[in-house]
Each structure stands twice: as C-alpha cells, then as structure tokens.
Amino acid sequence: MRMTVIGTGYLGATHAACMAELGHEVLGVDVDSAKIESLRAGTVPFYEPGLPEVLTRNLESGRLDFTTDYQRVAEFANVHFLGVGTPQKRGSYAADLTYVRAVIEDLVPLLEGEHIIFGKSTVPVGTADEMQELADSLAGPGASVEIAWNPEFLREGFAVQDTISPDRIVLGVGRGDGRAEEVAREVYAASISTGTPFLVMDRVTSELVKVSANAFLATKISFINAVAEICEIAGGDVTRLADAIGHDERIGRKFLGAGLGFGGGCLPKDIRAFMARAGELGADQALTFLREVDAINMRRRDRVVQLTRALCNGNLLGHRVTVLGAAFKPNSDDVRDSPALSVAGSLSLAGADVSVFDPQAMDNARKVFPTLNYADSAEEALEGADVVVLATEWAQFRELDPVQVGELVNRRVIIDGRNVLPVQEWQAAGWNIQALGRSL
Numbered sequence: 001m002r003m004t005v006i007g008t009g010y011l012g013a014t015h016a017a018c019m020a021e022l023g024h025e026v027l028g029v030d031v032d033s034a035k036i037e038s039l040r041a042g043t044v045p046f047y048e049p050g051l052p053e054v055l056t057r058n059l060e061s062g063r064l065d066f067t068t069d070y071q072r073v074a075e076f077a078n079v080h081f082l083g084v085g086t087p088q089k090r091g092s093y094a095a096d097l098t099y100v101r102a103v104i105e106d107l108v109p110l111l112e113g114e115h116i117i118f119g120k121s122t123v124p125v126g127t128a129d130e131m132q133e134l135a136d137s138l139a140g141p142g143a144s145v146e147i148a149w150n151p152e153f154l155r156e157g158f159a160v161q162d163t164i165s166p167d168r169i170v171l172g173v174g175r176g177d178g179r180a181e182e183v184a185r186e187v188y189a190a191s192i193s194t195g196t197p198f199l200v201m202d203r204v205t206s207e208l209v210k211v212s213a214n215a216f217l218a219t220k221i222s223f224i225n226a227v228a229e230i231c232e233i234a235g236g237d238v239t240r241l242a243d244a245i246g247h248d249e250r251i252g253r254k255f256l257g258a259g260l261g262f263g264g265g266c267l268p269k270d271i272r273a274f275m276a277r278a279g280e281l282g283a284d285q286a287l288t289f290l291r292e293v294d295a296i297n298m299r300r301r302d303r304v305v306q307l308t309r310a311l312c313n314g315n316l317l318g319h320r321v322t323v324l325g326a327a328f329k330p331n332s333d334d335v336r337d338s339p340a341l342s343v344a345g346s347l348s349l350a351g352a353d354v355s356v357f358d359p360q361a362m363d364n365a366r367k368v369f370p371t372l373n374y375a376d377s378a379e380e381a382l383e384g385a386d387v388v389v390l391a392t393e394w395a396q397f398r399e400l401d402p403v404q405v406g407e408l409v410n411r412r413v414i415i416d417g418r419n420v421l422p423v424q425e426w427q428a429a430g431w432n433i434q435a436l437g438r439s440l
C-alpha cells in the first residue's frame with residue numbers, strides 16, 4: 001500500500017520506516033530540511049535502538065523515501081499519517097496545535113480525489129472533528145478528505161518493536177460512510193492477523209484514550225513517589241513496599257519505580273493539555289488531581305537537589321557534583337523535560353560545579369543547557385566528585401563497579417535517584433548511598 005507520513009520526528013520517522021518494513025511504499029515529509037537530508041542519507045537524527053537498520057534496509061529496497069515537497073506528498077498516495085509535534089503552548093498548559101493545523105492547511109488544497117488522513121499526534125479531545133471541518137472547507141471541488149484518529153502508544157527506546165507489533169491499535173472514525181476502518185485494516189493487516197486487538201471507536205473517544213493512558217501512567221508514578229515522601233519521613237522503604245503491593249495483580253509492579261519521576265516529550269505536556277482541555281469543556285474539577293500528580297513529580301527533582309545540598313554540608317558552592325544521565329529515560333537521547341537535566345541545571349544554578357555524562361544525550365543536552373560541564377566518559381565525569389547523582393538508569397550506570405568508581409571520586413557519596421543500584425555492594429565498598437523513598 002502507498003502512504004505518506006507527515007512529520008518525521010521520533011514518532012514519524014519510526015512510523016515511516018516501520019511501515020516500509022511491513023512492505024508498504026512510504027514517503028515521509030518534514031519541514032525540517034536537515035532532518036530530511038539526514039534520513040535520506042540513512043542516518044536517524046536521534047537515538048533509537050534498531051531504527052537505523054530498519055531505515056537503511058528500506059531505503060535500499062526503494063520502498064522508503066523522504067521529501068520536503070508537499071506537492072509530492074499530495075500526488076504520492078491517498079493515505080496520509082500525520083505525526084507532527086503538539087508541544088505545550090508557551091505561557092499556558094494547553095497543547096499548541098499550530099503544526100497540526102498547518103499540515104491540513106498546506107496539504108488539503110493540493111489534494112485531488114479521495115484521501116484519508118490518519119492523525120497520530122497526541123491532541124486535545126475535539127481536534128479531529130475540528131480538523132475535519134477545516135479540511136472540508138479547504139478541499140477543492142475534485143477532492144474529499146476523511147480525517148480519522150489513530151493514536152500512537154510507542155515507547156522511545158522500544159519504538160521499532162512497538163510500531164511493528166503494537167499491543168493494541170486504536171482507531172477513531174467519523175460518523176457516516178468513510179473508508180478509514182477498511183483502509184486501516186489493510187495498513188495494519190500484519191499485526192491484526194497475529195491477534196493484536198484492533199479497537200474502532202468514534203474520534204472523540206480515540207483522542208481521549210491516548211491522553212487517559214498517559215494520565216494514568218503519570219498518576220501511577222506520582223502515587224508511588226508520594227508514598228516515597230512518606231517513607232522518607234517515617235523511615236520506610238518504598239522499594240520493598242512497591243514489591244509488596246505490586247504482587248496484587250489489580251495493582252501490578254510496573255510503573256511503581258519510585259525515583260526522580262517522569263519527564264520527556266509526552267507525559268508532562270499531555271497531562272497539562274488534558275487539564276487545560278477539561279477546563280475549556282467546563283469539567284475542570286474532573287482532572288484537578290492531575291495538578292497534584294504534576295506537583296508530586298516536580299517535587300522529586302527538588303528533593304534530589306536538597307539532598308545533594310545536605311550532603312555538601314548545606315552549601316553547594318564550590319562542590320563538585322557528578323550527574324550520571326541527561327536523557328529523560330535510558331535508551332533514548334531525548335532530553336525534553338528531562339528530570340536528570342533539570343536536576344543538573346538546578347545544582348549548577350545553586351553554585352555547584354556540575355559534571356554530566358550520558359551515553360547518548362550529550363549533544364541534545366548541550367543545546368538545552370550549554371553552561372554545564374559535559375564529560376567524555378562516565379569515568380571523566382566522576383573524577384574528583386564530592387557527590388554523585390544517578391539520574392537516568394542506563395545499564396552502564398547500574399553496572400558501575402563501586403570499588404573502581406570509589407578510586408575516582410573525592411568522597412564516596414552517591415544518590416541513587418532511580419532506585420536501581422545494589423545498595424549493599426555500594427555500602428560494602430565504603431559508600432554513603434542515599435536513595436529516594438528509603439532510609440539507608
């Protein structure tokens with residue numbers, strides 16, 4: 001099947017390459033010409049395990065190409081996936097829909113014949129209906145455009161696997177005699193044939209599915225982090241507590257990892273946009289708890305900064321702090337709203353001499369926070385540290401040898417911001433190890 005993918009960031013580049021991998025003919029389009037040049041040359045402009053191989057294989061097969069030319073997009077196919085960004089609006093909690101609208105405005109007037117646009121971006125409820133109206137108003141006499149919503153649930157770090165074998169496919173369709181369901185069944189035939197649930201609903205519900213899923217995940221993380229706050233004061237151990245409550249299958253252990261909390265390009269902005277939209281709909285009380293979810297999450301970052309300060313005798317000035325990690329989670333180079341980088345930045349602004357290392361996110365981190373010291377290796381970052389903060393749980397950091405690291409630092413003091421280190425081994429090597437939600 002022929003299709004285009006509009007917006008080739010984390011979501012779009014992955015979707016384009018994986019659709020080609022499934023045998024479709026795909027043209028990706030973006031307004032960022034540097035990104036398109038890079039993708040055409042076979043280089044993924046971000047870190048995503050497995051994606052470079054899928055990209056080059058499908059460029060070579062001739063099933064995958066990229067362009068900045070919307071006219072080519074209009075002529076290439078009648079099926080289009082829309083995956084542009086929906087960031088938080090400046091000065092507001094709401095989502096910025098400028099890019100989504102721009103796609104409809106730029107593409108629809110160029111279309112001839114019958115087209116379907118499957119929205120994949122995460123959007124406030126009501127957006128798909130609004131885009132359908134906009135498309136109807138812009139379509140030329142010989143064209144019709146059906147808007148459907150097909151939210152994306154991929155996880156960065158597992159994006160290829162999640163796109164090729166999703167755990168469910170959600171499709172929101174408009175009322176009437178559209179063809180979106182039939183076409184989506186063809187696009188995703190490989191997944192559907194292996195039993196992947198294919199859930200068809202109205203567009204409004206499909207938009208709400210995505211934001212509700214993210215709100216639930218954020219709530220689960222903040223729940224355990226709120227309990228961690230109590231454990232810290234009462235002297236409990238949140239990791240043992242999470243293991244114990246996680247055995248209840250109604251609760252489950254996943255997403256109960258207490259620590260520095262969530263970040264990235266999705267959860268924080270999605271819960272805020274959900275609250276903003278609820279307010280616009282006159283249902284603001286329904287989601288006020290998400291404000292608390294957000295606040296609990298942000299307090300974890302402050303807690304790590306306070307703990308570091310306390311471990312420097314109350315004054316960060318002149319102390320050397322190593323922050324291990326800059327990406328918002330391991331196996332990604334994404335630093336959007338990264339807790340690790342936020343902590344590193346706050347420590348630096350409070351006067352600490354901060355040295356940062358991340359296996360993949362150094363370039364992105366430098367762009368966001370150019371004033372921090374970036375080391376070329378974990379060892380270099382650890383040299384002379386008064387306090388070490390493990391902020392992103394890369395395997396490389398989890399597996400550090402406490403004896404060897406002990407030789408590099410000035411003082412053997414570490415904060416495990418992700419509750420992933422083997423505490424007894426570190427203590428046996430003479431370390432003062434502190435962790436969120438535990439008194440060690």
Ligand SMILES: NC(=O)c1ccc[n+]([C@@H]2O[C@H](COP(=O)([O-])OP(=O)(O)OC[C@H]3O[C@@H](n4cnc5c(N)ncnc54)[C@H](O)[C@@H]3O)[C@@H](O)[C@H]2O)c1
Binds near residue numbers: 035086102123152
């Ligand atoms: N990254 C994820 O893990 C993930 C997962 C699920 C859903 N989403 C959602 O997918 C959407 C995209 O997220 P992302 O992380 O890929 O963002 P991104 O910033 O990495 O990519 C967005 C891309 O859209 C391009 N773009 C902007 N305007 C355009 C236009 N008019 N025409 C063509 N291209 C245009 C940008 O240049 C950029 O390359 C968001 O709504 C996000 O919430 C992301």
